[in-house]
Amino acid sequence: MKPNIPKGTRDFGPEELAKRNYLFQTISKEFLKFGFQPIETPSFENSSTLMGKYGEEGDRLIFKILNSGDFKTKELSNIVREVQLLSLTVSRIFKDVLNDLDKFEIEVGRKPNFYELERNKNELKSFIEEKYQYRVNQNISLIIGYIDSHKSIERLFLEGSISELFKDKIFEFFNKYIGITENTSERLENNEMQKLFPFIEEVYGKIIDELSEYRKRFSKNISNEISEKALRYDLTVPFARYVAQHQNEITFPFKRYQIQPVWRADRPQKGRFREFYQCDADVVGSDSLWQEVEFVQLYDAVFTELKLPVIIKLNNRKILAGIAELIGESDKLIDFTVALDKLDKIGIEKVTEEMKIKGISDDAIEKVRPLLTLQGDNFEKLEQIDALLKDSHIGKKGVEELTFVLRNLEKLGLESSELLLDITLARGLNYYTGAIFEVQAKNVEMGSVGGGGRYDDLTGIFGLKGISGVGISFGLDRIYLVLEELNLFEKVKIPKPKALFINFGEDEALYSLKAIKRLRFLGISSELFPNADKLKKQLNYANKREIEYVVMAGVEEIEKGIYTLKNMIRGDQTNCDLNDLALMLGNK
């Protein structure tokens, strides 16, 4: 058995861990300075806490945990019922297919012969290529697809599992329409062939659709039956649950931060893992815009500390709502922002073209044209937006909020980050109700390294109504990749002993361990090579682990009460007593 780990997960060695811990520590140090307090929640929550909070796609990406122990009577009998429902459905599908085949026989005057089709695939292909050149590929692949799918359905049913339940139906199906073709040499007539294509397409589609639809429901029902817990998918929902559950112990406004792993059954790819850390800071219980100001400062503080220059993009959901009012169709808002986002790359012409294709009316595009030609700094842009949204109450509110935040941030100043008003910023549209943040690293190609926003009623789903919250998140894995690319981990120290003591035998080892004990007491990491192996092997170990110093103490040193200290980089060595040894190793 070759040892391995599940895809999308990672082992972290000492070096990677040191860099990650540097990130965790830098971020949490700033969190603390800003008055946030850490909490931790369990790795798994009750499924009911998580399910339905992340949309249909999110639900599917949640890792569910199997109930422990043996299945109970209820679970067991529900599984049996699900299988019976599956059986009934498959049985009905087959009955439908048989009906369709009957209809075909009546219309065409003979039954379709799929085995024959397969045997004559190449001949068929030439025939079709001559006759129906414009639709060859599609039809060929339909036929081949049908044969393949037909074979896989057949395999499923003959595998000995479902077949038992449908022996009669399968027998009927295969005998009537597929069997006893070995000695048949008749060919399909051209006109039959033509009639066959749409029919095959229809039957094929019907079987595949119905089976896959049912399989989905079956999967979901069985999963719910035998699983009541699920791994944390993000930190926000568990935080909302925490606030609702502990509301009587909490002093509001509550400022918490949380740095813990989350799990998603996403398809793994570069920078996307199935287990990864999130770093969140949120405040709940106040709608003050000073918090938005503080969060931008917090981003600035962290990325300044990490020496990573970033652009902090700002928007406000209410401005987007105002624009939606202007366009007249709020369901086109995302299409609008996606198109608008391409302004710099493809120009006004192409952007308006894309908007039209997406079904935004000429009239609407005319109305929002000023957004395509925004000029000047953030404040000048805000003025233009304000003028445009003069008739939208909510839109003007958004401009007002954003102005407050930008005005005060300008007065306070940022250390190293750039602030950018970006009305195309729409992340978490259905979630955020006020400010929206997103952070992008400068000088490097990478998605956002952070984001967040305000949500008016996060804890409502857990019964605690009217609690406004605002929060931000740091994308740890992406920040890691960026710092790695820009060589910004240089000052991170990989933990390792300062000195290795060579082992020359029991007496010498004991003498060394006395020194080691003293060094450790002084906070200096050091160790004894465990075996009295050849010196070369021990020095080799020190080199491989990149240990800076080697200490040698043989009979001679013991007699004199000294130690020989060798610098493994420079190669020089010196004799000293224990005090000097501690001084020399401690100073470096």
Added chain:
Amino acid sequence: MKPNIPKGTRDFGPEELAKRNYLFQTISKEFLKFGFQPIETPSFENSSTLMGKYGEEGDRLIFKILNSGDFKTKELSNIVREVQLLSLTVSRIFKDVLNDLDKFEIEVGRKPNFYELERNKNELKSFIEEKYQYRVNQNISLIIGYIDSHKSIERLFLEGSISELFKDKIFEFFNKYIGITENTSERLENNEMQKLFPFIEEVYGKIIDELSEYRKRFSKNISNEISEKALRYDLTVPFARYVAQHQNEITFPFKRYQIQPVWRADRPQKGRFREFYQCDADVVGSDSLWQEVEFVQLYDAVFTELKLPVIIKLNNRKILAGIAELIGESDKLIDFTVALDKLDKIGIEKVTEEMKIKGISDDAIEKVRPLLTLQGDNFEKLEQIDALLKDSHIGKKGVEELTFVLRNLEKLGLESSELLLDITLARGLNYYTGAIFEVQAKNVEMGSVGGGGRYDDLTGIFGLKGISGVGISFGLDRIYLVLEELNLFEKVKIPKPKALFINFGEDEALYSLKAIKRLRFLGISSELFPNADKLKKQLNYANKREIEYVVMAGVEEIEKGIYTLKNMIRGDQTNCDLNDLALMLGNK
């Protein structure tokens, strides 16, 4: 919906977390000083990595993760097959029951009537109590138990789930032996009654046993079908997997430490959770006994740092093997050590009595009698053991190893811990091959707060043979409880802002935020109250969060460029400029 978390899991608030982090940091600081390097492994492993490594009981306690997405054809058809097997089994059980009932009819001359039994339960009870006084309770409960179980089986089958599959059989069963009893008034004869008891017992037992046995297998098979990943159960097996997988990147001997949560589906109780942290340090790749010496020193260093006096118990698996040779039956070794462990409490007489009850021969007890009267310090005891095990090669080797460790530890000295040779120490008997450690806190009732030992071939199961390892573990949750009980967390600081700035409005808030920015730059945690609420409310917030200082800056302060600093504990207040403010808050 009342928000809640799964049983056996915990939310950690800021205070608890601060104490836990103090433990993590203290332990990892010592790990680093001893030359151990941190690694981390994924929260879930492939099931094949974990299953079968912890015994049958362990396997059942592993949390399995459901495969994500919809079930695949193979999984689906295997579930169907499992349900069919279940159906066949239940069908067979029913057939057996029918056969038994037939046999009963032939023997007794009539069929048993269970509904009738139930209706006449009270009369039956009086009847049986008169007739069979000595066995009343047992039999009554058998009958009632049968009726109840019979009803629950019936319910299961009539629930609409399994019933569909067995309509015929169930119909036959109920019609033949139970149905049409409403109008029947015949009573059971006494002699029939007598014959009924053992029969009921037999049929009842058969149904229950077979069904529960099958249900177990069904659970396990379905679980394996739909789950390929499982949550980490301990840190040792993932470490062994890590070493085997990364053997070419690792420098041996490899000293690693790992502090991560593990998950067990154990029944939760005081101090036992379903999610808890383990802290492990191990060395693999050397069999040097200096490592045993180092691990004892490591325990001593950590518990000295935590100010917790402990007893470190030592034993050696080879000494236990020697004793087993002496007793003659190695399977009695655990019984022997368990009995011997009670020596202090119950005395020699009772201990030897217990050994006899457990089947240890008089002869064997005579041979090991010196172990019951060990006298003196660790070394004197070792001499007595050595004499006793003089004919056991492996036993003498164990004494030799333990002597080396104890001798060198005596020369090096321990800071605060007590060393105790304890030949009853047998934890992880099937696992450890040399040294065995266990740590017990003094002055407090609690199980072991740490343990470990040497294992000769841990990575063998992952294909890397002949790698000896030795390691120890810290029981974090128990250490936490002990420190809490002994008030040893006193010096742990709960993270919170040093100062709260009162919010009097936009201008004042901005003025305060400028000071806050400066304070944070200097590393002093502080925050602005987000809303310009009434002063009382803001002060109340500071009090509830136990924030030491409140800073007030209104129009007057802004004019003068000063701040009013109020100590919330003493109640006094003072005016100062920003520099002084920073000095005063930074100094405390």
